[in-house]
Structures are given as C-alpha cells and as structure tokens.
Amino acid sequence: LDGHVVGRVITEVEVHHERAIRRHLAGASDFAGRLRGHTVHAAQRRGKYLWLVLDGEQALLGHLGMSGQLRVQPEGAPDETHLRVRLRFADHGPELRFVDQRTFGGLTVTELVDDVPEPIAHIARDPLDPLFDPAAVVSAIRRRRSAVKRALLDQSLVSGVGNIYADEALWRAGLHGGWPTDALPVAKGRALLAAAGEVMTEALAAGGTSFDALYVNINGQSGYFDRSLNVYGQAGRPCNRCGATILREPFMNRSSYSCPRCQPAHLMGLASLRRTGAAASTS
DNA sequence: CCGAAAACCTGAACGC
DNA sequence: TGCGTTCAGGTTTTCG
Numbered sequence: 525l526d527g528h529v530v531g532r533v534i535t536e537v538e539v540h541h542e543r544a545i546r547r548h549l550a551g552a553s554d555f556a557g558r559l560r561g562h563t564v565h566a567a568q569r570r571g572k573y574l575w576l577v578l579d580g581e582q583a584l585l586g587h588l589g590m591s592g593q594l595r596v597q598p599e600g601a602p603d604e605t606h607l608r609v610r611l612r613f614a615d616h617g618p619e620l621r622f623v624d625q626r627t628f629g630g631l632t633v634t635e636l637v638d639d640v641p642e643p644i645a646h647i648a649r650d651p652l653d654p655l656f657d658p659a660a661v662v663s664a665i666r667r668r669r670s671a672v673k674r675a676l677l678d679q680s681l682v683s684g685v686g687n688i689y690a691d692e693a694l695w696r697a698g699l700h701g702g703w704p705t706d707a708l709p710v711a712k713g714r715a716l717l718a719a720a721g722e723v724m725t726e727a728l729a730a731g732g733t734s735f736d737a738l739y740v741n742i743n744g745q746s747g748y749f750d751r752s753l754n755v756y757g758q759a760g761r762p763c764n765r766c767g768a769t770i771l772r773e774p775f776m777n778r779s780s781y782s783c784p785r786c787q788p789a790h791l792m793g794l795a796s797l798r799r800t801g802a803a804a805s806t807s
Numbered sequence: 808c809c810g811a812a813a814a815c816c817t818g819a820a821c822g823c
Numbered sequence: 824t825g826c827g828t829t830c831a832g833g834t835t836t837t838c839g
Binding site for chain 2: 543546589590591606624625626627628668669670674736776777
Binding site: 588 | 830831832833834
C-alpha cells in the first residue's frame with residue numbers, strides 16, 4: 525500500500541456493503557465525507573490492523589478479519605464478487621478496493637492519538653515492531669493465569685500472532701500451548717517470542733500463508749508459506765524434527781497442532797485443561 | 808481476571 | 824444431484 529497509495533488524493537468513495545464499515549458508527553456518508561479530498565500520507569500497521577494516515581490526525585483504519593483483501597486495481601477492472609468498498613483517486617490511477625467474502629473485516633475513519641488509531645489503543649506492539657520489548661512481554665505473559673497459547677493469541681499482550689503462527693512458534697520453541705503461563709521459564713518465553721518473530725519474518729518473505737485465493741497481496745497473488753508449515757494442518761504427518769506423529773487437538777473452538785514429543789504437555793497444564801473442559805492429549 | 812459461548816458471514820468440502 | 828453438516832486464517836461482547 526505504501527508504494528501504491530501514499531501521496532495520492534482520494535476523490536471518490538463507494539460503500540457497497542454497510543457491514544464493511546460497521547465500526548464506523550456515523551455511517552457510510554460520514555465515512556465517505558471524511559475521506560473525500562484528503563491525501564494519504566503514510567501506510568502503517570500494528571499486528572493485524574493497518575491504517576492509512578490522512579491529514580489532520582485522521583486515519584483510515586482497516587482489519588482484514590478472516591477473508592478481507594485490500595486490492596489495487598486499474599479503474600474499470602471488473603468488480604470482484606465480494607467488493608465492499610472502493611476508493612478512487614484524483615490522478616485516475618489504480619483504485620483501492622476492499623474485498624471481503626465473510627465480512628469479518630472492515631474499515632473505519634478514526635482519530636490518531638499518539639500516532640495510533642484510537643480504537644486500537646489496546647493492541648500491543650507486534651514482534652516485528654522496532655519498539656517491541658520481549659522482556660516486558662514475557663513478564664506480562666507470566667503474570668497471567670492462563671495457558672501459553674491463549675496468551676500468545678491475546679492481541680493486548682503481543683499482536684500479529686494468529687492460530688497458524690502461534691502453533692508454528694510453539695513448535696519451534698518446543699513448548700506445548702497448554703503450558704501454564706505462570707510456570708513458563710523466562711528463557712522459554714524469550715525463545716517463544718523470538719520464534720514468533722522468525723515465523724512472521726519468514727512468512728512475509730514468502731508472501732504469506734495461503735491455503736486458497738482469499739489470502740493474497742494487493743495484486744491478488746498468493747504467498748507460499750503454507751509449504752513451510754511444520755505443524756499447522758499437519759495432523760497425522762511425521763514431525764520434521766523428531767518423526768513423531770503430529771497431533772490435532774480442539775482448542776478455543778478451533779484446532780491446535782503440535783508434536784507430542786517435541787512439545788511435551790505440562791502435567792498441571794493438562795490438569796487445568798481437563799478441569800476447564802478443554803481437550804487434552806493423553807499421550 | 809479468566810474462560811466459554813455466541814455473534815458476525817460466505818463458501819468449500821464432506822457424508823448420506 | 825441435492826441436501827444438511829461441518830469447518831475455516833479473527834475479534835468482540837456477554838455472561839458466569
């Protein structure tokens with residue numbers, strides 16, 4: 525986005541689906557009015573949120589949810605089936621389109637407070653942020669009374685890590701996600717955060733993790749990090765490190781994948797998982 | 808503070 | 824072929 529929309533003036537805004545701007549409480553006409561005539565000064569991100577900096581401490585904030593895309597398309601290119609919002613620019617160059625099949629994502633225009641959009645003040649810095657403070661994050665995780673994977677997915681502790689990269693980071697660090705946060709050795713916590721950063725860096729270099737045409741860059745191209753996954757989606761396959769069979773377990777209404785040998789479960793963690801009704805590996 | 812469940816959607820894949 | 828079920832990368836809210 526930085527290379528395609530920064531410096532350009534927004535002239536036209538079309539909202540094709542109200543749900544895509546549901547977080548903009550003032551509605552579509554207000555949304556359009558706050559964009560029209562304004563210049564895009566920068567493209568920034570934190571964790572899974574991204575925003576375009578506008579004049580007057582305003583920003584166009586977006587989250588892709590599970591199926592959202594921001595696409596740069598020539599004017600006149602056919603509308604995508606799930607086109608939700610279209611921005612046109614004064615130079616009549618390529619449009620910016622928000623496309624989202626499941627409409628879990630969305631856009632809103634909001635105030636910048638200390639250079640961060642006001643609605644995401646609670647979102648922590650992500651592992652690739654230059655000001656990310658691993659020691660402080662490990663302390664915060666250890667203060668929790670929860671399981672390590674839950675903490676890793678909590679965007680107010682560390683952002684940018686979702687279900688796939690959490691499982692991959694846990695595998696790299698040799699940790700089971702059910703490990704109690706207050707029993708996490710500091711060094712293990714540091715290794716986990718370092719692993720998360722490495723997974724994210726490698727995934728970015730590969731263009732992201734794409735299982736289908738929903739996960740694409742602004743030109744619609746898929747990444748290929750899915751070929752580098754060691755545990756996510758690999759149930760039944762041998763661990764790339766020790767050869768044991770990768771397990772799939774239910775977790776928070778979704779799935780966790782891990783190697784039972786490289787990522788041993790903590791006995792107390794297992795006990796508390798059972799107590800709370802979550803599934804636990806008995807191997 | 809923590810966890811569970813529901814809510815928000817569409818489409819692909821699968822079983823019968 | 825068609826119908827119903829299940830599942831998917833996420834966040835937020837509500838409730839206990």
